[in-house]
Amino acid sequence: MTVWLPPVGTIVLLLCGLIVLRWHPKIAIALVVVGMLALWISATPVVAHWELRALEVGVPQTPLTGTGARAIVVLGGGSYIEAPEYGADTVSRFIAARCLDRLHVTVAPVMLGAGGPGIDLPPLDRADQAQRMPVRLHKIEDDVLFDCDLSAQRVTLGVAKKST
Secondary structure (H helix, E strand, O other): OOOOOOOHHHHHHHHHHHHHOOOHHHHHHHHHHHHHHHHHHHHHHHHHHHHHHHOOOOOOOOOOOOOOOOOOOOOOOHHHHOOOOOOOOOOHHHOOOOOOEEEEEEEOOOOOOOOOOOOOOOOOHHHHOOOOOOOEEEEEEEEEEEEEEOOHHOOOOOOOOOOO
């Protein structure tokens, strides 16, 4: 487990400089100057993005290799608004771009209070422009799962490589 994430080392350097100031003023000033300079450099956009990329977990290049799976499932994809890796609400953008084959929506009889929309699509001028799809319902205890088949409306963006 990493405890010394940036900028903790720089802040410790600054604190050491302030502590040593009374007994060794020249060393203390050097520590404070180096610490401030390092803190300023780490706050520049280039270095900050480089440090951020080091902390992020990358997406596996071949996530389905050897598994026999033919799909990627996004759980709770609509709950992370402005996801930095996609630029906005993931599921809503995939639906608007017609890039999904299936969509599972669960409705539960629970009142949670205020919250954001699960799916946020651009408004339509007329009701006949709305997407209609075959839907299968599944009752799971008190919840209802809507299994929406969007494959007929899917836009082909390219051919995916098959796993070996």
